[in-house]
Amino acid sequence: MKVFIMPPNSLILFDLVERFGHEPLSAMKAIAERVTDLEIDSPPINVTSEDVKKGLKYAGIEVPSGIRGRLALWGPLIDEAEAAIIMEDAPYYFGCVGCHRTNEMVKYLLRKKGIPILEIPYPTNEEEAKFMVTKIKEFLEGLK
Amino acid sequence: MIKIAQLSCGTEYSGVQAEIEKAASIVGAKMVAPDVDLKDIDAAVEEFGFSPSSPQLKMMIARAVQLAHKRYDADAVFIASCFRCAEGALVRNEIRRYVQNHTRLPVVTYSFTERTKSGQLLTRMEALVTIVTRKDLLARERQVGLTAGIDSGSTTTKAMVIRDNEVIGKYWLPTAEVVPSAEEALENALAEAGVKLSEVEAIGVTGYGRFIVGKKLKAKLVQEELTVNSKGAVWLADRQKGEATIIDIGGMDNKAITVRDGIPDNFTMGGICAGASGRFLEIVAKRLKVDITELGKLADAGDYRKINMNSYCSIFGIQDLVTSLAEGNSIEDVASAACHSVAEQIYEQQLQEIDIRQPVIQVGGTSLISGMVTAMKDILGQDPIVPKNSQYIGAAGAALLASGFLEG
Numbered sequence: 349m350k351v352f353i354m355p356p357n358s359l360i361l362f363d364l365v366e367r368f369g370h371e372p373l374s375a376m377k378a379i380a381e382r383v384t385d386l387e388i389d390s391p392p393i394n395v396t397s398e399d400v401k402k403g404l405k406y407a408g409i410e411v412p413s414g415i416r417g418r419l420a421l422w423g424p425l426i427d428e429a430e431a432a433i434i435m436e437d438a439p440y441y442f443g444c445v446g447c448h449r450t451n452e453m454v455k456y457l458l459r460k461k462g463i464p465i466l467e468i469p470y471p472t473n474e475e476e477a478k479f480m481v482t483k484i485k486e487f488l489e490g491l492k
Numbered sequence: 493m494i495k496i497a498q499l500s501c502g503t504e505y506s507g508v509q510a511e512i513e514k515a516a517s518i519v520g521a522k523m524v525a526p527d528v529d530l531k532d533i534d535a536a537v538e539e540f541g542f543s544p545s546s547p548q549l550k551m552m553i554a555r556a557v558q559l560a561h562k563r564y565d566a567d568a569v570f571i572a573s574c575f576r577c578a579e580g581a582l583v584r585n586e587i588r589r590y591v592q593n594h595t596r597l598p599v600v601t602y603s604f605t606e607r608t609k610s611g612q613l614l615t616r617m618e619a620l621v622t623i624v625t626r627k628d629l630l631a632r633e634r635q636v637g638l639t640a641g642i643d644s645g646s647t648t649t650k651a652m653v654i655r656d657n658e659v660i661g662k663y664w665l666p667t668a669e670v671v672p673s674a675e676e677a678l679e680n681a682l683a684e685a686g687v688k689l690s691e692v693e694a695i696g697v698t699g700y701g702r703f704i705v706g707k708k709l710k711a712k713l714v715q716e717e718l719t720v721n722s723k724g725a726v727w728l729a730d731r732q733k734g735e736a737t738i739i740d741i742g743g744m745d746n747k748a749i750t751v752r753d754g755i756p757d758n759f760t761m762g763g764i765c766a767g768a769s770g771r772f773l774e775i776v777a778k779r780l781k782v783d784i785t786e787l788g789k790l791a792d793a794g795d796y797r798k799i800n801m802n803s804y805c806s807i808f809g810i811q812d813l814v815t816s817l818a819e820g821n822s823i824e825d826v827a828s829a830a831c832h833s834v835a836e837q838i839y840e841q842q843l844q845e846i847d848i849r850q851p852v853i854q855v856g857g858t859s860l861i862s863g864m865v866t867a868m869k870d871i872l873g874q875d876p877i878v879p880k881n882s883q884y885i886g887a888a889g890a891a892l893l894a895s896g897f898l899e900g
Contacts, residue, residue, distance in 0.1 A: 414502020446548030
């Protein structure tokens with residue numbers, strides 16, 4: 349199944365989803381397609397003003413361009429998602445998209461879809477880390 | 493290469509990062525991001541005292557702290573966040589204050605949309621580079637020799653001839669074709685001064701048409717209007733030392749600039765809508781069937797409180813004008829409301845992006861409209877200084893700075 353991960357650039361969540369036989373829907377997927385497209389020239393991640401307009405599908409014109417640009421990347425992945433893992437209160441180095449408002453909107457769009465979602469807090473010690481991996485494993489296995 | 497530190501949130505996701513870098517590159521600068529260790533972000537946010545929810549805004553703060561502690565070397569600072577982001581706007585403004593309190597780096601703030609293009613950023617970037625590279629020139633307080641300055645503006649073209657720090661000739665006309673307008677303004681200013689072009693030792697040019705006019709007249713100085721106008725304003729107002737705020741409301745845009753010893757250290761530029769410029773007052777004058785030169789006196793005789801006018805959009809502003817006339821209001825009250833509306837916009841848009849320093853010097857073509865000065869006074873709660881020849885700031889500044897090329 350296609351599993352959206354939140355934060356969408358978390359390498360650990362990406363790896364876990366892949367290990368348990370699912371397809372992670374991540375920022376790496378959305379951005380890789382762009383940065384390898386020689387036709388687009390809007391570094392560093394090749395989001396163009398046209399993309400920002402596409403973000404209007406997910407948020408209105410009064411919403412700041414940075415949010416619409418992010419949603420232009422994650423939105424189509426959310427549309428594709430069949431399940432999702434949301435990590436709450438993750439520190440920057442675990443993964444982050446930079447904008448709190450976008451985070452809230454992404455979580456809302458996922459919940460609104462009615463797909464299976466695992467919402468789990470970021471672990472603060474080894475015990476919690478083991479618990480987190482176990483929960484993710486159970487969730488992903490349950491999707492099969 | 494001039495290094496402009498970029499403290500921003502959302503530029504890469506708005507498709508404008510390349511535009512920012514392009515604008516910097518055109519003026520010989522490079523955008524740089526102060527290095528921050530992820531583990532230092534929380535400490536920086538704590539030191540700063542404002543903890544936003546968005547991680548990228550925290551990163552902006554951490555980068556500002558790096559500059560403040562001189563852990564990263566930069567020549568100027570560009571602070572930007574998404575237009576309409578409330579959290580971004582709060583952080584942007586507080587970072588600007590923090591950087592100004594802890595460093596002497598020139599700062600410009602900007603709120604962008606996905607439509608922001610390099611052209612819109614060019615004058616701001618050019619001004620940052622000028623402040624860094626031409627510090628000695630900008631420190632000049634006296635004009636020497638015989639020089640001329642031309643301000644090729646969007647609405648009017650102005651020329652001024654100065655000899656040994658005294659204005660001896662000046663002229664202005666509405667801008668039509670850029671180069672012929674500049675030539676005509678200069679010719680008439682020279683005629684008033686009683687000197688020939690061949691006697692002029694140096695020409696300085698500023699304004700929208702500066703490049704084409706500068707090339708044609710072989711100008712020694714071709715420089716953007718933010719730094720040139722600031723210099724002209726403090727020179728004309730005789731406020732070269734100490735701090736000041738310059739409010740320059742021109743024909744098509746407006747600028748708010750803070751200076752220290754005549755050198756800008758923070759500035760903003762507006763001009764999205766004609767409603768915050770002299771153009772709106774021109775439209776109002778035309779609709780009231782009075783000459784623009786009479787609008788100020790009319791406004792001074794009126795009471796803006798009687799009319800609800802909001803020229804955030806000039807079209808809606810004129811609709812308000814038509815409605816208020818239809819309701820039987822006097823043209824004096826309408827003129828007063830129009831001036832007040834423009835002043836209110838300058839206050840709401842530009843003056844929120846800088847910290848006003850005393851004294852306030854009001855310049856630009858609209859400073860000749862007494863009602864605009866009254867309106868700014870009402871809004872600021874203090875009398876702005878309007879120097880003699882206040883519409884000639886660009887030409888005066890260009891002539892003053894051009895004289896810097898005459899001394900070895």
